[in-house]
Amino acid sequence: MEYSSLYPWIYLFLIILSNIWNVESKKFVVTDFGAVPDGKTDSTEGFASAWEKACGIDGGMVSVPIGTFLVKSGNFNGPCNGETLFHIDGIVKASNDPTLNSQDYWITFFEVDGLTVSGNGVFDGNGAASCKMFHLIIHESDNVTVDNVHISAPEDSPNTDGIHIGDANHTTITNSYISTGDDCISIGEGSNNVNISGVSCGPGHGISIGSLGKYEEEAGVSQITVRNCTFNGTQNGLRIKTWAPSSCSSVVSGVTFADIVIENVDNPIIIDQYYCPRVV
Numbered sequence: 390m391e392y393s394s395l396y397p398w399i400y401l402f403l404i405i406l407s408n409i410w411n412v413e414s415k416k417f418v419v420t421d422f423g424a425v426p427d428g429k430t431d432s433t434e435g436f437a438s439a440w441e442k443a444c445g446i447d448g449g450m451v452s453v454p455i456g457t458f459l460v461k462s463g464n465f466n467g468p469c470n471g472e473t474l475f476h477i478d479g480i481v482k483a484s485n486d487p488t489l490n491s492q493d494y495w496i497t498f499f500e501v502d503g504l505t506v507s508g509n510g511v512f513d514g515n516g517a518a519s520c521k522m523f524h525l526i527i528h529e530s531d532n533v534t535v536d537n538v539h540i541s542a543p544e545d546s547p548n549t550d551g552i553h554i555g556d557a558n559h560t561t562i563t564n565s566y567i568s569t570g571d572d573c574i575s576i577g578e579g580s581n582n583v584n585i586s587g588v589s590c591g592p593g594h595g596i597s598i599g600s601l602g603k604y605e606e607e608a609g610v611s612q613i614t615v616r617n618c619t620f621n622g623t624q625n626g627l628r629i630k631t632w633a634p635s636s637c638s639s640v641v642s643g644v645t646f647a648d649i650v651i652e653n654v655d656n657p658i659i660i661d662q663y664y665c666p667r668v669v
């Protein structure tokens with residue numbers, strides 16, 4: 390074979406190599422940033438550093454390998470430089486340190502457009518029974534996908550919503566398992582185009598829209614689709630909850646609840662316009 394006829398092949402080889410290199414160089418493994426998979430060492434900083442890198446480039450990925458990582462808090466803020474991925478194979482575990490009770494949230498994705506959270510990993514609330522906080526927050530973001538994620542918190546943990554969506558458009562949650570002490574997924578003001586499918590909820594309080602009407606000038610909620618989901622041992626299936634009296638008149642529209650399996654659920658569908666403030 391002449392050398393000249395080898396050139397195209399060498400060229401092709403280099404392209405393939407550079408693509409592999411590219412994918413690899415966009416992946417930031419938390420253990421390379423000081424996170425330790427021993428379930429004891431606080432890996433908060435390691436996660437933060439890996440996020441900073443991934444958020445900085447289009448297609449950047451935070452990778453959480455097999456193992457148990459203790460993360461006291463995760464504030465993953467955008468805006469990022471394009472699409473961002475957060476892939477979890479291991480277990481991300483909350484701390485049961487009571488001094489952390491003052492923080493409102495555990496894992497927050499804030500102002501991140503085009504985020505995908507995926508993997509077979511677990512967000513483990515770690516029996517943080519006294520920690521009144523949401524697990525995973527998606528706030529002020531567009532085009533966020535959560536796929537194949539497990540979230541677990543004890544049934545008796547108050548206000549431990551699995552996933553909270555607020556002020557976000559085009560959110561997709563698929564193929565996930567969520568067991569908590571409060572809402573499986575809560576959808577707050579300013580949420581539009583939320584697609585939830587293939588999600589198993591239970592125990593917990595089911596999927597909620599609201600609570601709405603606490604504040605003045607709240608944006609409405611529209612186009613919420615819950616399809617092919619299972620509720621097993623939950624207080625509710627789908628609930629819409631508002632304050633009475635409401636501080637504003639926000640509108641909830643375009644809600645679809647279809648192909649749902651319900652077992653051992655108190656209220657399959659409930660609209661509660663006197664949810665708060667609670668009369669004692």
Ligand SMILES: *[C@@H]1O[C@H](CO)[C@@H](O)[C@H](O)[C@H]1NC(C)=O
Nearest residue numbers: 528529530531556557558581
């Ligand atoms: C969501 O869409 C609404 C209506 O188009 C818009 O006002 C709002 O800024 C959008 N929010 C985000 C976070 O993209």
Ligand SMILES: *[C@@H]1O[C@H](CO)[C@@H](O)[C@H](O)[C@H]1NC(C)=O
Nearest residue numbers: 471502503530531532533559
């Ligand atoms: C969200 O996705 C749509 C469709 O893929 C795209 O047109 C839009 O620009 C995206 N929005 C942002 C803020 O990335």
Ligand SMILES: *[C@@H]1O[C@H](CO)[C@@H](O)[C@H](O)[C@H]1NC(C)=O
Nearest residue numbers: 559560561582583584614616
């Ligand atoms: C949600 O699902 C509907 C069909 O069920 C589809 O038309 C729509 O594009 C989906 N939206 C998102 C944000 O994936």
Ligand SMILES: *[C@@H]1O[C@H](CO)[C@@H](O)[C@H](O)[C@H]1NC(C)=O
Nearest residue numbers: 564565586587588589617618
């Ligand atoms: C329904 O969700 C389950 C996961 O709970 C998934 O395996 C199945 O493919 C989904 N079916 C459809 C029609 O989307």
Ligand SMILES: *[C@@H]1O[C@H](CO)[C@@H](O)[C@H](O)[C@H]1NC(C)=O
Nearest residue numbers: 619620621622650651652653
């Ligand atoms: C509900 O949970 C019970 C107890 O874990 C289980 O036996 C049952 O098969 C579940 N039902 C559905 C529909 O998943």
